[in-house]
Amino acid sequence: MPPGTLAVVNATMAWLQSSLHIHVPFAWLETCVEWVQEEGGGGHLTQQQINQQVLDQWLLADLRDLGHPVLPGDLSGAQKTELTGTFCVQMDSLLDISQPAYGQLQKLRGKDCTNEEVNSVTQATQRPWEARPTRMLLLQVTDGVQNLEAMEYQPISALNTSLRPGVKLQLQGQMVCRLGVLLLGPQNVKVLGGEVEDLVDRNNQGRVLCGALGLPAEVQPPGGAEE
Amino acid sequence: GGPQRPEDDMIRRTPIQRVLCVAEKNDAAKCIAEIMSDGRARRREGMSKFNKIYEYDYHLFGQNVAVSMTSVSGHLLGLEFKAPFQKWHSCNPVMLFDAVVEKYCPENMVQLKKEARSAQALVIWTDCDREGENIGFEVIDVCKAVKPSLQVFRARFSEITPNSIRRACEALTAPDANVSDAVDVRQELDLRIGASFTRFQTMRLQKIFPASLANQLISYGSCQFPTLGFVVERFKAIQAFIPETFYKIKVLHEMEQEEKVEFSWKRNRLYNHTACLVLYQMCMEDPMATVTSVTSKPKSKWRPLPLDTVEMEKLSSRKLKINAKETMKIAEKLYTQGFISYPRTETNIFPKDLALGPLVEHQTHSPSWGAFAQRVLEQPGGPNPRQGKKTDQAHPPIHPTKYGANLQGNEGRVYEFIVRHFLACVSQDAVGQETVVDVDIAHERFSASGLMIIARNYLDVYPYDRWSTKVIPVYQQGSQFQPTAIEMVDGQTSPPQLLTESDLIALMEKHGIGTDATHADHIETIKSRMYVGLTADQRFLPGELGMGLVEGYNSMGYEMSKPNLRSELEADLKLVSEGRKDKTSVLRNHIHKYKHVFQESVRCAKKLDEALAPYLGAALEFTEAQQEALEV
Ligand SMILES: [Mg+2]
Numbered sequence: 001m002p003p004g005t006l007a008v009v010n011a012t013m014a015w016l017q018s019s020l021h022i023h024v025p026f027a028w029l030e031t032c033v034e035w036v037q038e039e040g041g042g043g044h045l046t047q048q049q050i051n052q053q054v055l056d057q058w059l060l061a062d063l064r065d066l067g068h069p070v071l072p073g074d075l076s077g078a079q080k081t082e083l084t085g086t087f088c089v090q091m092d093s094l095l096d097i098s099q100p101a102y103g104q105l106q107k108l109r110g111k112d113c114t115n116e117e118v119n120s121v122t123q124a125t126q127r128p129w130e131a132r133p134t135r136m137l138l139l140q141v142t143d144g145v146q147n148l149e150a151m152e153y154q155p156i157s158a159l160n161t162s163l164r165p166g167v168k169l170q171l172q173g174q175m176v177c178r179l180g181v182l183l184l185g186p187q188n189v190k191v192l193g194g195e196v197e198d199l200v201d202r203n204n205q206g207r208v209l210c211g212a213l214g215l216p217a218e219v220q221p222p223g224g225a226e227e
Numbered sequence: 228g229g230p231q232r233p234e235d236d237m238i239r240r241t242p243i244q245r246v247l248c249v250a251e252k253n254d255a256a257k258c259i260a261e262i263m264s265d266g267r268a269r270r271r272e273g274m275s276k277f278n279k280i281y282e283y284d285y286h287l288f289g290q291n292v293a294v295s296m297t298s299v300s301g302h303l304l305g306l307e308f309k310a311p312f313q314k315w316h317s318c319n320p321v322m323l324f325d326a327v328v329e330k331y332c333p334e335n336m337v338q339l340k341k342e343a344r345s346a347q348a349l350v351i352w353t354d355c356d357r358e359g360e361n362i363g364f365e366v367i368d369v370c371k372a373v374k375p376s377l378q379v380f381r382a383r384f385s386e387i388t389p390n391s392i393r394r395a396c397e398a399l400t401a402p403d404a405n406v407s408d409a410v411d412v413r414q415e416l417d418l419r420i421g422a423s424f425t426r427f428q429t430m431r432l433q434k435i436f437p438a439s440l441a442n443q444l445i446s447y448g449s450c451q452f453p454t455l456g457f458v459v460e461r462f463k464a465i466q467a468f469i470p471e472t473f474y475k476i477k478v479l480h481e482m483e484q485e486e487k488v489e490f491s492w493k494r495n496r497l498y499n500h501t502a503c504l505v506l507y508q509m510c511m512e513d514p515m516a517t518v519t520s521v522t523s524k525p526k527s528k529w530r531p532l533p534l535d536t537v538e539m540e541k542l543s544s545r546k547l548k549i550n551a552k553e554t555m556k557i558a559e560k561l562y563t564q565g566f567i568s569y570p571r572t573e574t575n576i577f578p579k580d581l582a583l584g585p586l587v588e589h590q591t592h593s594p595s596w597g598a599f600a601q602r603v604l605e606q607p608g609g610p611n612p613r614q615g616k617k618t619d620q621a622h623p624p625i626h627p628t629k630y631g632a633n634l635q636g637n638e639g640r641v642y643e644f645i646v647r648h649f650l651a652c653v654s655q656d657a658v659g660q661e662t663v664v665d666v667d668i669a670h671e672r673f674s675a676s677g678l679m680i681i682a683r684n685y686l687d688v689y690p691y692d693r694w695s696t697k698v699i700p701v702y703q704q705g706s707q708f709q710p711t712a713i714e715m716v717d718g719q720t721s722p723p724q725l726l727t728e729s730d731l732i733a734l735m736e737k738h739g740i741g742t743d744a745t746h747a748d749h750i751e752t753i754k755s756r757m758y759v760g761l762t763a764d765q766r767f768l769p770g771e772l773g774m775g776l777v778e779g780y781n782s783m784g785y786e787m788s789k790p791n792l793r794s795e796l797e798a799d800l801k802l803v804s805e806g807r808k809d810k811t812s813v814l815r816n817h818i819h820k821y822k823h824v825f826q827e828s829v830r831c832a833k834k835l836d837e838a839l840a841p842y843l844g845a846a847l848e849f850t851e852a853q854q855e856a857l858e859v
Contacts, residue, residue, distance in 0.1 A: 080508075097499040100471045100720050113464060115457065115734055116723045133495035138502055151502050178505045212498075213469050 008050060009033050015051045020192070021086040021170065022058060025068045032057050059168050059194025063090045063144030070143045076180030086172040088192065092140040093165050093203035097151075098133045101212040108205055137161070141169065141182070148177070154185035165203035166196025243288050243378070247346040248296040249339070249366045251353040253278050254563035256298035258387045259352055262565075263294065263396070273297045274338035287396060288348070295342050296352070303365040304330040306414050308422070315426055321829065323423040324822040328415060336369050343370035348378045351402055355383055355621055356571050356744060357804060361410035363402050385622040386568040388629065409804035412814050416796065420449050420821050427829060428776070435836050439843040445772070446756055449793045449821070450741045450749045452780070455758050456788030457734045458767045459777040461726050468722035474503035476510060478666070478673050479712040482700055487711070490516075490666060490673035496718075507715040509669040516666040516673070516710050518702045526678070528657040528694045530685035532615040533575040533624030534648050536743035537736050541729040542648070546691040547640050548765070550728055551747035557641045558625070566631045567645055571744050572622035575615030581623055583610035583653055589630040590646055599688040603654050610653035624652075644691070651689040658682045659694070664702045668713070675699060725766035739794035771842035779838030783831040785824050792820065 009030050016022040016029075036053045037045060045053075070087050096104060106112040137152040137159050150171075152159060170190040176183045201207075210216070250256035257279070260268040264283030273280040274297070281296040312318055312326040343349065349370050353359035367379055380399035384391045424447030433440050473496040480488045497503040532538070539558065540551040549557070558570035577583065587610050590600035603610055615624075626649045627642070634642045662677045677699025686694060726734070732746050741749050753759050758773030769777070780787035796817050802808035828835075836846040 097497050097502055098494065100473070100498060102469045102471060102720070113460065115460060115737075116464060134493075136494065136497060136502065138499055149501070151505070178508065179501055181501055181505050183505070213471070215469075 005030070005033065005037075008037075008047065011047055012051050012054050015047075016055065016058070020055070020088065021172075022055075022088045023068060023070050024058060025066055028066050028068075029054065056194075059192060060166075060196070062166065062196045062198065063142060063168075066144050068143075069145040071146050071148075073146070075146060075177050075182075076148050078177065078180075080176070080178045082174065082176050084174050086170060087143065088168060088170050089141045089143045090196065091163065091165070091167050091169050092142060092147075092196075092199055093208050094137050094139045094159070094161060094163065095208050095212060096135055096161060097138045098136040101209045105206065105209040105213065108209065138181075139184075141171075148180050148182060150182035150184050153183035156184060156186045156189050158186070158189055158191050161205055163191070164195035165199035166194065168192040168194045243290070243292055243347040245346040246285075246287060246292045246294050246348045246350060247342050247370070248294055248350045248352050248382075249363075250296065250298040251359055251362055252300065252563060253298045254560070255352065255354075255387065256281060256296050258563055258565055259392055260294075260296040262387065262389050262392045263296070268296070274334075274336060275300070280338075280342070285396070292348075295346065297339070297342060299339075299353075299362065299366060302358075302362055303334075303336065303369060304332055306330055306418050308418075315430070320423040320426040320430075321822070321825060323426070324419050324818050324825065326419075328418060330365075332369065339366070339369055340373045343374045343377060346374075346377065348380065350380045350382055350399060352382045352384075354571070355385065355569065357406050357410050357742070358744065360403055360406040364404070364407040367402065384569075385572075386628045387563060387565045391628075405806040406804045408810040409800045412803055412810055412817075413796075413800055415814060416817055416821070417448065419818060420825075421447060423821075423825055424828070427825070427832075428835065431832060432835070432839065434849075435846045436839065436843045437847065440772075443772075444756075445776070446752075448749070448752065449796065450745065451752045451756070451758075452777075452788045453738065453740045453790040453793050454731065454735060454749045455753045455769070455773050456777055456790070457731060458726055458753070458759050459769045459774055459788065461723065461767075462769050462774070465722040465725065470719045470721065471498055472500075472717055472719055473498050474500055474715060474717045476503065476507050476671065476673075477712075477714045477716050478510075478516065478668065478710045479714070480516070480708060481711040486698055486700075488675050488699060490664075490675045490710075493672040493674060500717075503715060506669075506671055507713070510671055510713050513669040514710060514713055516668045516708050518664060518704055518706050518708075519667050519672070520665045521662065521702050521704050522665075523660055523662045525681075526659045526661040528659070528686070528692070530613050530651050530654060530656050531648055531689070531692075532613055533577055533652050534626070534645065535573055535575045535615075535617065535624060536571050537573075537732060537746065538575070539570065539625055539645070540747060541732050542691065543641060543644060544727065544729040544732070547637075547644060549637055549641065550750075551732060552751045553637065554641060555747050557638050558645075560638065561631075561634075561642055561645075565629060566627060566634070566642055568624075568626050568628055569622045570625050572625060573617050573619035573743055574622055575617050575624050577612045577614065577626075578623055583612065586610075586626060586628070587650065587653060590627065590650060592630045592632070593646075595643075596647060596650060596688050599654070600650055603650060606655065611655070612653045613656075647688050647690070651685040654688065655682075655684040657684045657686045657694055662699055664699065668710070725762060725768060727766055731767060738790035739797045740790050742797070772839070775839035775842045776835070779835035780828065782834045782838055783828060785827055787824065787828070792824070 009026070012033060013024070013026070013029055016024060032054050033050060036050055036057070040049070071089070072083055075081065075083070095101070103112065134155055135152065139150040141148060141150050170192055171182070171184070171188055172190065173188050175188055248259070250259060260281035260283065263285050264281070268281040268283040271280050271282065277300060278298045283294055284291055285294045287294070306328055307313060308323065309327045309329055312323060318326070349367065351363035351366060353363045353366070363381065371377055371379070379402065381402040382395040382399060384395040425445065428447060429443075429445045432445055433443070475494075475496045476492045478490040480490065540554055543549050543554040544551055555570065558567065561567045562570050584604065587600050587603050591597045591604070593600070625645055627646045631642050657680065659678050659680045664675050666673050676697070678695075678697045680694060680696050686692060728750060731750060735741055735746050735749070753773070754761070757770050758776070759767050759769050762768050777788040786792070799808060799813045799817065803810055803813055840846045
């Protein structure tokens, strides 16, 4: 390693930790910085440019490849525990569990049939009181080592089903974890962005919904057309 | 009026002594004659033993005239291909899109012609709808052929009551050629499309599946197929459905001496066991319920809208279990006997100039609903109809026109329904007070509601609707209680149900398949062709042939069993009837569209065989040369 590189790596490490609470293994960061510099034609990049490009690489990385745990150990084993702090994790997939997956899949495939809603009762009367279900997303998250589920305990407007699989989230504040499920509210989640190329296809909404229904994964048309 | 044209003067000067009146059915002729003649009409034999002639004097065109009132039995003329194309194997069915068609008269109408010769004026009294207008023109054509000088008028009426008939006589108009044209277009398209597809698929499939279909006519109609399509679509939706387990939290609270109150979860259901269990455990650890709000607000149950045809068919099917076809038959009979207004209407707004008071007044004689009718008359402001949004500008909503005391059986039931619906519509909404109690347990929210009925109003005359009181004890906002039980329960989603007749009519209306006048007939057709059957609880189940045909046409990519093609046609027919589109171009355009689809269907005919094979057994294989022969 050229003498200057160590200083640059340390500076990037400090920047990632202080500004975004992102923790990465030294070896990965070192390789990443070297690659960024090579790509940049050697020596002409400012520290700030390097920081940004490393961050972009981290957002696109599969945290499993980094293997650097940040969550407290064995959360899924605990009946009930509380954690406080800021943790940057990767969301592998998500699913709305307030609605049947079948209906969601039909809608996604454009096969939802409005004819099913037509019925003979057209003389509407005042609607009776009824519960209007609020969305509840269930997220599969990982810090690269520990996998757990997180549920949208209170509505979180930053989340939606079109987030890319592998997107990085910053979890912060006080959070309860029960039966291996993290309970999240709007104050706990910040979307950092990114994706994981391998997961984008494997965990797209269609496949996640098929999985929930126990259906074989959909065959993707050649060329990988998107849902 | 405006400036008089010379022809008008001529008409005024031509002396009219004898007037021929023609109604659509004998029943109508008889009732109209009875009203016009004050019961003094003389009856003699007419064109058939079902169509009598009623004779009487009447004051018309400002003078006393001799009237002969007679009737036809629906359409006089049939539409058929010219002779060389009539036989099934006479031509390649594709030619039927361009072959010459002609109207022919199955009977020679000797009596009608004779009556026409001796009259100076003809008044058309057929039903005031599209078919009626077209039948009117058929009568005009037959009569004018033997007496070109005949003056022609149209009586317009919505009910066979003295007032309505008198008004029609005072305001005779000209028949409406646009409306009749729309029927001509529809008839010609139905003939060409029906004959071409029916011949094609029957001849082909009989040869391919001789064991199952050798002697079967496999009819096609541009309305019946989309109707069948809805039945198949629902059946397939049920087959494809995947049930899912859901979980929810239920809170029970039993106070001393009070009924058990069940609070339901604001989250309703979760489709994940662990997620629900997490929230359930939180509730169980801290189960004290806090009442966060108690709201009480008035709630109405709306009285029904004025009755139109589709709504009558649907309600009769659901509430009286009388199918649409039968309901329409009964309603037409009630109409021709003067008990109800014209039953084919799209209108659900009572016109301002229709006096409702006298109509309600008639019903005060009934021992069953007379007292309610009296209440309506005495309510502040008198009869007060709830109004809908649709009007066909031709007929008012279906309503009783006189009190019928001695109607029996289904006739009595349909009449009673129409009366009760009418009285309900002009009375008042039911009024209640709804109380909603919201509670919080470990930050999960639950709700229970109660209903107190304050005034039943229309419900007193309308047993077809139910609204029940639900008692809920008094809760104080901010108070706390320990629930009797908090349970996590599960359940399964269920598929939609097979269509009822009433659902099917709703779908046909939504997609513009047929008109209010024809829905019931199309449904009857797919039943009689055995394309669909009925389950024990009167829901539609597609038969094997019906399934296979729909799948076959769907697999060709042309949506023959989908409603789009037909609903475009139906919309164009409406424009023709309003004089906003030209008959010839509409005809040309739709012949062209369907011919194209036909040619494609023939090209992909193998797909039909493939779709049917799973239901009817293996398809016979033909060589390429034989294939070509199949297509002729
Ligand atoms: Mg008619």
